[in-house]
Amino acid sequence: MTAEFVFLAFILMLSIFLGFELISKVPSTLHTPLMSGSNAISGITVVGALIAAGSESAELSVILGTAAVVFATINVVGGYLVTNRMLAMFKKKEGGKK
């Protein structure tokens, strides 16, 4: 148990560090897509939800898991699609326009 905790805490620490490094480089013009995109990433909870919804456990757990699958899928699908829709609008100035 302790060994596993240390292992998970290690991963936690390194990914927080990585997150700060990566995200501090995102320009302010992309902050809204960053939020919706990271929202979609936080829908990774769907992985846990799938196991709860599909395993042979108590009835309530399956119901809770299925509800979690629905919410997390909205998060993932809605988040990525709306981010894509926004990012498709960002255009550079065409060269010969002036």
Added chain:
Amino acid sequence: MNIGIESVYIVSALMFGLGLKLLSSPATARRGNMLSALGMLLAVVATLFNQEIIDFRFIAGGIVLGSIIGVLAARLIAMTAMPEMVALLNGFGGIASLLVGWAEYNSTMAPTTFTAVTIFLAVMIGGVTFSGSIIAWAKLKEFWIGNFGISKAFVFKGQQVFNSLLVLAILACGALFMMNPGEGYQYFLVIIALAFLLGIMAVMPIGGADMPVVISLLNAYSGMAACAAGFVIHNNILIVAGSLVGASGIILTNIMCKAMNRSLGNVLFSGFGSVVTAAGSGSEQGEVKPVSVSDAYLLLEAASSVVFVPGYGLAVAQAQHAVHELSQLLEANGCEVRFAIHPVAGRMPGHMNVLLAEADVPYDELVEPDDVNPLIETVDVCMVVGANDVVNPSARDDETSSIYGMPIVEVDRARVCIVMKRSMAAGFAGIQNPLFFKDNTRMLFGDAKASLQGLVSEFKHD
């Protein structure tokens, strides 16, 4: 632990990281988002091979239902309503983590103390994120309950004492639950209820214009909740993805607070903007100089450099297309056009950028206050479209002002400043804006969209 599934998770984590890295430039951002989505798909497919999963009916139903709702929401949402969408998505992430924690507790019933601690964290953070996001969503929607506009800061006497007691109650229930998780179902349910209440109480005192901070913070919470859920089910990919999101939310929260020169504590607890102070408004007053659309046109027609400063009013008036049309006509007239975007303009980080991108304004014309302020004396006309507090010179000059020290776009130093505004009402901070009474300021009263369209037709008639 299945080596195959875990290996795929490693690839997914790599793709999430690369996806965020590509988000560092608008040119590569779209590819980054697709890469990230592909990583998510891989993680989901790999999980389906987990041997614990024996029944796929509920999974299929849940995924189909969630996908339909997600696709419809992403397609139908208007760009001006993006803050509401993000608020809701934050909330859904939170509730999903809460449900995963609950399901895990419900199926083991006697978790170890360590797992009980992580279940407590997942459920508490998830619950606060969910109810807090729903309130934030309602505030952005500007719902009314009777005579009370929910978007206003809601404060009452003893609020902070009440909230502190609420936190203590949650911690107490948490302790009782963790000491004996096998027998603690009733405490567990109380924790969920109190976490919902805390989320509501925490967001209620925050006013509409402080929403960028709240949304960023809830974004961080939804990541932390996913992280905690990862500890509950001992899943690496949840921890990695959750902390990436948590870091993103914390960085954005920090940027927003800095842009207002206020601490996070001040935003969360002060009920800023709920009390309108009359002090100081008398001394600053002077004469305002209204300008008509045709006179404003003459000023713009003669200008060789124009800076637009958009604010929340632009979104309210849906004036992004009109402002782009005007900017194109100005450029055709040989004028240099830029858009100075304050970090807290609008209701969420980057709100203005997305609106202008929707109206086809190229992103290299969007600049930050620090880019225009040093040379703002050389700007012929500054057009303030629906912004107020972010251009208030009091923040620079008046040490007694409640917004003193907040970085602003120094439009008052431009040769001429045209402020487009509906009326003389004070901004969100409830303080008078001396900009309106300066010699070089002209007030263009009326609906921003109508005024901009008026200017456009003046240009076209020429």
